[in-house]
Amino acid sequence: MLKILKYSFYDLMRSRWSYVYFGFYLLLGFVLLFLNNDVSKAVITLMNIIIVLTPLIGTIFGVMYYYNSKEFTELLLAQPIQRSHIIRGQYVGVSLSLTLSLVLGLGIPFVLYGLFMSAAIFDFGLLLVVGAFLNFIFVALSYNIALSTENKIKGFGYAILMWLMLAVIYDGLFMISLLLFNEYPLDTFSLAATMFNPIDLSRILILLQLDISALLGYTGAVFKKFFGTSFGMLSSLLVLVLWVWLPLLRMNWKLKKKDF
Amino acid sequence: MIEIKDLHKSFGKLTVLDGLDLSIKKGGIFAVLGPNGSGKTTLIKTLLGMVIPNSGSIALHGQDILGKHQYRNHLNYLPQIANFPPNLTVSELIKMVKNLRPKAANEKGLISLFGLEDFLSKKLGNLSGGTKQKVNIVLTFMFDSELIILDEPTTGLDPISLIHLKQLIQQEKAQGKTILITTHIMSFVDEIADEIVFLLDGKIYFKGSIEVLKKETGHKDLEAAIAQLISKQYA
Amino acid sequence: MKKLCILIGLLACIPAVFAKQIVVCQTCEVSTVKEAIAMAEDGDEVRVQKGWYRENSIVIDKSISLIGEEGAVIDGEQAAGILIFETDHFTIKGLKIINVGVSYTVDHAAIKVVRAKDFTIEDCVLENVFFGILIEKSARGRIRRNNISGQGTTEAGSGNGVHIWHSTGMEVSANELFHMRDGIYFEFVDDSEVFHNLSYQNLRYGLHFMFSNRDIYHHNEFRNNGSGVAVMFSKYISMYENKFMNNWGAASYGLLLKEIYDAEIYRNVFSKNTVAIKGEGCTRIQYTHNTFLRNGWAIKIAGACYTNIFEKNDFMHNYLDMSYYRKVNDNRFNNNYWSEYSGYDLDKDGLGDVPYRPVKLFSYLVNKTPESLVLLRSLFVDILNFSEKVSPVFTPDNLMDKNPLMQRIND
Numbered sequence: 017m018l019k020i021l022k023y024s025f026y027d028l029m030r031s032r033w034s035y036v037y038f039g040f041y042l043l044l045g046f047v048l049l050f051l052n053n054d055v056s057k058a059v060i061t062l063m064n065i066i067i068v069l070t071p072l073i074g075t076i077f078g079v080m081y082y083y084n085s086k087e088f089t090e091l092l093l094a095q096p097i098q099r100s101h102i103i104r105g106q107y108v109g110v111s112l113s114l115t116l117s118l119v120l121g122l123g124i125p126f127v128l129y130g131l132f133m134s135a136a137i138f139d140f141g142l143l144l145v146v147g148a149f150l151n152f153i154f155v156a157l158s159y160n161i162a163l164s165t166e167n168k169i170k171g172f173g174y175a176i177l178m179w180l181m182l183a184v185i186y187d188g189l190f191m192i193s194l195l196l197f198n199e200y201p202l203d204t205f206s207l208a209a210t211m212f213n214p215i216d217l218s219r220i221l222i223l224l225q226l227d228i229s230a231l232l233g234y235t236g237a238v239f240k241k242f243f244g245t246s247f248g249m250l251s252s253l254l255v256l257v258l259w260v261w262l263p264l265l266r267m268n269w270k271l272k273k274k275d276f
Numbered sequence: 277m278i279e280i281k282d283l284h285k286s287f288g289k290l291t292v293l294d295g296l297d298l299s300i301k302k303g304g305i306f307a308v309l310g311p312n313g314s315g316k317t318t319l320i321k322t323l324l325g326m327v328i329p330n331s332g333s334i335a336l337h338g339q340d341i342l343g344k345h346q347y348r349n350h351l352n353y354l355p356q357i358a359n360f361p362p363n364l365t366v367s368e369l370i371k372m373v374k375n376l377r378p379k380a381a382n383e384k385g386l387i388s389l390f391g392l393e394d395f396l397s398k399k400l401g402n403l404s405g406g407t408k409q410k411v412n413i414v415l416t417f418m419f420d421s422e423l424i425i426l427d428e429p430t431t432g433l434d435p436i437s438l439i440h441l442k443q444l445i446q447q448e449k450a451q452g453k454t455i456l457i458t459t460h461i462m463s464f465v466d467e468i469a470d471e472i473v474f475l476l477d478g479k480i481y482f483k484g485s486i487e488v489l490k491k492e493t494g495h496k497d498l499e500a501a502i503a504q505l506i507s508k509q510y511a
Numbered sequence: 512m513k514k515l516c517i518l519i520g521l522l523a524c525i526p527a528v529f530a531k532q533i534v535v536c537q538t539c540e541v542s543t544v545k546e547a548i549a550m551a552e553d554g555d556e557v558r559v560q561k562g563w564y565r566e567n568s569i570v571i572d573k574s575i576s577l578i579g580e581e582g583a584v585i586d587g588e589q590a591a592g593i594l595i596f597e598t599d600h601f602t603i604k605g606l607k608i609i610n611v612g613v614s615y616t617v618d619h620a621a622i623k624v625v626r627a628k629d630f631t632i633e634d635c636v637l638e639n640v641f642f643g644i645l646i647e648k649s650a651r652g653r654i655r656r657n658n659i660s661g662q663g664t665t666e667a668g669s670g671n672g673v674h675i676w677h678s679t680g681m682e683v684s685a686n687e688l689f690h691m692r693d694g695i696y697f698e699f700v701d702d703s704e705v706f707h708n709l710s711y712q713n714l715r716y717g718l719h720f721m722f723s724n725r726d727i728y729h730h731n732e733f734r735n736n737g738s739g740v741a742v743m744f745s746k747y748i749s750m751y752e753n754k755f756m757n758n759w760g761a762a763s764y765g766l767l768l769k770e771i772y773d774a775e776i777y778r779n780v781f782s783k784n785t786v787a788i789k790g791e792g793c794t795r796i797q798y799t800h801n802t803f804l805r806n807g808w809a810i811k812i813a814g815a816c817y818t819n820i821f822e823k824n825d826f827m828h829n830y831l832d833m834s835y836y837r838k839v840n841d842n843r844f845n846n847n848y849w850s851e852y853s854g855y856d857l858d859k860d861g862l863g864d865v866p867y868r869p870v871k872l873f874s875y876l877v878n879k880t881p882e883s884l885v886l887l888r889s890l891f892v893d894i895l896n897f898s899e900k901v902s903p904v905f906t907p908d909n910l911m912d913k914n915p916l917m918q919r920i921n922d
Contacts, residue, residue: 096348
């Protein structure tokens with residue numbers, strides 16, 4: 017698996033798209049810091065971008081890479097390697113190269129602007145960790161879709177739909193149900209609904225590290241209690257791990273029956 | 277060497293392999309033929325473990341291979357469409373495939389045979405279809421394995437390379453290896469194959485030497501003989 | 512005012528000619544404050560020298576000066592109140608008074624003043640007190656440069672730092688108040704001035720007005736309190752150049768206005784409060800040249816508010832600029848700077864050419880269902896706000912700043 021990972025990673029690290037992605041984040045980092053010159057303020061703006069863009073890019077890269085390397089995958093399948101190792105190697109390769117683009121692209125400008133002397137270093141670190149998680153989660157989800165869909169166009173469609181679902185529609189339904197049931201205590205419901213969407217979970221996880229967390233206390237004691245403690249932080253991270261792990265399980269299960 | 281028993285495979289409602297039995301002895305060149313959709317590729321992919329059959333068994337040297345992967349170290353496969361990671365160079369790809377197989381490789385002679393020296397440091401994405409096919413052939417023949425499976429090996433090759441390919445196949449045969457080929461080019465089959473395996477409706481419809489086939493169908497020309505076999509499908 | 516000063520001067524000077532000084536120390540003839548007070552007559556000075564005096568319930572009914580030298584501490588040992596002044600024209604200065612008894616029935620204070628006029632309380636340190644300075648039915652008192660702190664953990668079990676009731680013409684300045692219930696509390700206090708105080712980490716409010724009129728507070732700083740300042744049932748209050756900071760919490764406000772009339776609020780800074788200003792039943796309030804920086808809500812208006820005018824304020828990076836529960840009525844917004852304004856200024860007059868609507872659909876929804884705050888900063892909410900901005904349906908369409916500024920003005 018490590019060998020496949022290595023070559024997929026090499027392949028992607030040399031791809032034009034990795035550079036475009038890396039360049040985009042680099043530019044974004046510099047522009048943000050140039051515009052307000054305040055590391056901690058830039059972190060908030062960055063959050064908005066990371067929460068939306070990382071999943072989208074992860075999804076598109078995931079499906080694209082799977083379909084584009086289909087023939088090569090077949091060549092690899094004829095080698096004495098387990099098929100799950102091949103796919104998992106590719107998966108880790110894609111996720112890792114995307115994460116590297118993210119971390120370096122944003123890290124370089126922030127380090128140059130004196131991140132290490134800023135109080136925002138923890139927030140920024142968390143932002144990158146969450147960004148990395150989102151990469152791994154959404155590449156895994158898109159690989160699942162690609163593995164289950166022979167047709168490339170359909171696969172792309174489903175993947176984009178999945179992103180749209182988690183990034184926008186889910187929150188819309190969430191909001192509607194909050195409004196519909198607003199006579200009932202909604203604390204626990206909101207908490208659960210947040211856990212079931214990795215984008216929402218990441219957003220809340222970052223928000224809670226910012227001053228604004230006090231504002232969330234406004235919504236109710238359960239939320240404050242849960243997210244205000246290190247227990248909440250740890251369990252949120254654990255749920256993010258689950259969000260990587262479950263799609264990987266399904267991937268394995270699917271691979272056992274999959275015809276190439 | 278290869279024992280296939282009662283192999284079934286269907287994709288949704290479409291039945292592709294329908295109780296196929298096949299036994300192939302060690303040594304010789306076998307051409308797997310059949311009309312489009314007869315199950316040639318599925319058969320080969322099942323053998324390679326890429327397609328998982330609904331039922332049936334496949335044994336190599338008496339050992340069941342379904343669900344396993346180590347056996348693939350003892351076979352070389354030339355896929356139909358060569359599409360490699362576009363950002364790797366030719367030499368990196370060769371290095372990688374060598375890296376993936378715990379087996380000695382001899383690629384140097386093959387590289388010079390197909391004149392690929394100048395392309396070694398080029399990215400695979402920038403190569404022409406024919407050159408990619410040459411790289412594909414190098415990757416297949418650089419290992420010493422007793423079973424070689426070639427899926428449309430002649431695609432995109434210039435005449436000189438085609439001659440080199442035929443020589444390679446003959447060399448391997450001379451070493452007592454088993455070679456399975458699928459192709460649509462009958463002259464190639466006529467020239468090179470010892471036996472023909474003809475698939476129809478997911479079963480083996482004919483298996484035997486070219487001479488027997490010609491005799492049975494009453495045609496002197498292989499292409500006409502095959503055409504007659506196929507026409508029975510529509511009769 | 513001048514005449515008054517001269518009068519006070521004369522009153523202070525004439526007896527001074529005959530005044531004597533009584534020194535208290537633990538090895539002196541007079542070894543307790545109580546004894547000294549008993550011996551003193553109007554106009555005398557009682558000097559308390561370095562030492563630890565364990566006394567409480569000291570009643571002072573003579574117009575004296577009580578001066579503490581460095582190291583002089585009166586320890587109430589948590590039994591009761593400590594000094595009780597029932598006289599006019601007194602001064603207390605430089606004393607350290609600690610450990611006032613906590614009671615749920617009696618308001619024990621370090622310094623209690625009843626029906627007094629023209630007095631000064633300055634440079635005292637009051638530690639671990641229930642109430643710090645408690646003043647009733649008095650006039651023209653000056654409370655300056657005191658440092659007052661308590662250790663209360665519940666609102667019921669703690670008192671206020673400076674608590675004034677039914678008084679006029681008070682000055683409360685340059686005090687430091689912390690770990691109390693309210694830092695400063697005014698009830699029925701008129702024509703008074705509160706300035707240069709620092710009030711922080713108090714359980715309820717940094718400063719609290721009830722039924723008080725014509726008061727001014729300025730140049731104060733309120734940090735990390737339960738809420739910053741509450742002004743309730745009061746008229747003609749002037750509030751300027753104060754800082755309201757870090758009043759974060761589920762129900763925290765920088766400034767809470769409830770049933771008040773004719774106030775002016777200008778050149779204040781509100782930074783990082785859950786709600787910078789919450790107004791309920793406010794009428795004729797002028798908000799000008801204030802800075803609202805990174806608050807949860809900058810303005811939250813509930814109930815019947817009329818003729819509130821917001822002009823030339825800077826609204827910067829607040830999560831939600833504005834929230835309205837009811838009708839906009841005749842409240843006006845004009846010439847404010849909004850950091851989220853995305854309009855343009857083609858004629859270069861410094862004013863945006865399209866109006867700004869500070870109420871977003873999301874803040875409307877949060878009003879209905881607070882839990883939806885969970886969706887803050889999600890893409891869905893951005894889309895929602897954008898579509899509402901393009902064609903307002905739910906948000907009051909007459910709530911807008913027709914001439915938003917392009918640059919901030921209160922730097």
